[in-house]
Amino acid sequence: MNRSPRPDFAVLGGGLCGRLVAWRLAGDGHRVALYERGDATGSQAAAWVAAAMLAPLAEAASAEPLITRLGASSLESWPRVLAELPEPVFFQRNGTLVVWHHADRTEAPLFERRVRANAPAELLDGGFIALAGAQLGAAEPALAGRFNQGWLLPREGQLDNRQVLSALAAGLAERGVDTHWNTPIDDASLPEAGITIDCRGLGAKPVLPTLRGIRGEVARVHAPHLQLTRPVRLLHPRYPLYIAPKQNGLYVIGATEIEGEDMSPVSVRSALELLSAAFSVHPGFGEARILELNSQCRPTLPDHRPALLWDGARTLRVNGLYRHGYMIAPEVADEAVRFASALLDGRVGDADAFAGWRRDACWSELFQQEFAREPA
Numbered sequence: 586m587n588r589s590p591r592p593d594f595a596v597l598g599g600g601l602c603g604r605l606v607a608w609r610l611a612g613d614g615h616r617v618a619l620y621e622r623g624d625a626t627g628s629q630a631a632a633w634v635a636a637a638m639l640a641p642l643a644e645a646a647s648a649e650p651l652i653t654r655l656g657a658s659s660l661e662s663w664p665r666v667l668a669e670l671p672e673p674v675f676f677q678r679n680g681t682l683v684v685w686h687h688a689d690r691t692e693a694p695l696f697e698r699r700v701r702a703n704a705p706a707e708l709l710d711g712g713f714i715a716l717a718g719a720q721l722g723a724a725e726p727a728l729a730g731r732f733n734q735g736w737l738l739p740r741e742g743q744l745d746n747r748q749v750l751s752a753l754a755a756g757l758a759e760r761g762v763d764t765h766w767n768t769p770i771d772d773a774s775l776p777e778a779g780i781t782i783d784c785r786g787l788g789a790k791p792v793l794p795t796l797r798g799i800r801g802e803v804a805r806v807h808a809p810h811l812q813l814t815r816p817v818r819l820l821h822p823r824y825p826l827y828i829a830p831k832q833n834g835l836y837v838i839g840a841t842e843i844e845g846e847d848m849s850p851v852s853v854r855s856a857l858e859l860l861s862a863a864f865s866v867h868p869g870f871g872e873a874r875i876l877e878l879n880s881q882c883r884p885t886l887p888d889h890r891p892a893l894l895w896d897g898a899r900t901l902r903v904n905g906l907y908r909h910g911y912m913i914a915p916e917v918a919d920e921a922v923r924f925a926s927a928l929l930d931g932r933v934g935d936a937d938a939f940a941g942w943r944r945d946a947c948w949s950e951l952f953q954q955e956f957a958r959e960p961a
């Protein structure tokens with residue numbers, strides 16, 4: 586492990602973004618130190634609780650085109666990322682099935698309209714297939730006869746979030762990143778480095794006052810007797826509910842969307858709603874075993890978009906990944922790495938150079954130069 590006193594990069598926060606950015610930079614031959622307040626498992630991160638669905642089209646029902654495009658590109662990038670990691674990670678690209686109960690049928694045309702309005706034509710072409718009756722049962726045999734209609738979004742995917750975090754931790758060790766687990770970083774005493782990359786998620790709130798948390802609650806259940814082959818989304822008037830089958834009979838059922846930074850345990854109401862939703866999709870969930878009920882807060886900027894925020898000097902902040910972190914992380918991290926490298930070697934140092942960089946960037950919409958600070 587490299588113990589140089591002044592690394593090229595100090596990455597603050599070792600959740601999803603911090604691990605990915607640090608790992609990429611180390612892969613480019615840089616000296617990198619990573620500081621994470623929690624342990625190497627990632628249990629303090631939003632990324633630990635997430636369902637890790639990679640569903641740019643389904644998310645287009647509520648997300649902007651930028652996020653849909655980032656998600657579609659990142660879906661192509663994930664296999665390359667995973668192939669370089671030293672541990673295996675469950676990655677599936679078997680689509681998303683969208684269904685609804687009769688009582689919520691008015692949600693279906695709304696969902697379709699929003700997806701068609703926000704998603705680029707090339708994603709919709711062959712990527713949004715209406716299913717009726719027996720077609721639905723043929724696509725997802727475990728749900729045969731249970732729903733009259735649905736949509737299959739065949740190109741979408743999912744990951745095992747905790748395997749990603751574990752494999753990235755192993756990747757950091759393999760690439761010689763100087764990892765400081767259980768090390769919270771206070772802005773008053775930043776570690777020495779050429780460039781600081783702040784990936785603390787909601788932990789960056791002291792320097793990003795407009796950042797806010799949106800609480801999400803999930804259930805993890807074990808139901809080896811059920812055979813869902815892909816994530817199932819249940820249209821619901823308050824928030825999108827999903828049941829994501831992982832490996833070995835594990836299902837992640839999520840997720841609530843509640844304004845606020847309440848990190849307390851899952852409420853009875855939310856547990857009832859999540860588990861009832863799963864039971865309503867398939868009564869076999871009645872015999873599932875509850876492994877975990879957990880909550881975390883999604884780091885969210887006012888426009889609900891991710892951002893790369895440059896302070897005009899030696900600090901880059903990567904934040905605002907909201908409910909799309911896994912879906913967009915490869916592209917966001919790559920853009921952050923390109924920019925951070927340009928900062929390190931002096932290719933960007935002033936407002937003009939930044940404007941030029943942003944103009945030519947792959948994902949120029951991600952870049953912002955100043956933080957939206959509240960008045961003192």
Ligand SMILES: Cc1cc2nc3c(=O)[nH]c(=O)nc-3n(C[C@H](O)[C@H](O)[C@H](O)COP(=O)(O)OP(=O)(O)OC[C@H]3O[C@@H](n4cnc5c(N)ncnc54)[C@H](O)[C@@H]3O)c2cc1C
Nearest residue numbers: 598600602622631632637638770786788801909910911912
């Ligand atoms: C319930 C739920 C479901 C989700 N489902 C999905 C999904 O299906 N698909 C998807 O794409 N995304 C999903 N997400 C969103 C995804 O988890 C986030 O977008 C992603 O984790 C953001 O990554 P991040 O690295 O910015 O933040 P985080 O993953 O939260 O990582 C931030 C890290 O910074 C550390 N930190 C904070 N403060 C400090 C400090 N002072 N010093 C040192 N370290 C610090 C934290 O411990 C943490 O490890 C979900 C999120 C939730 C909560």
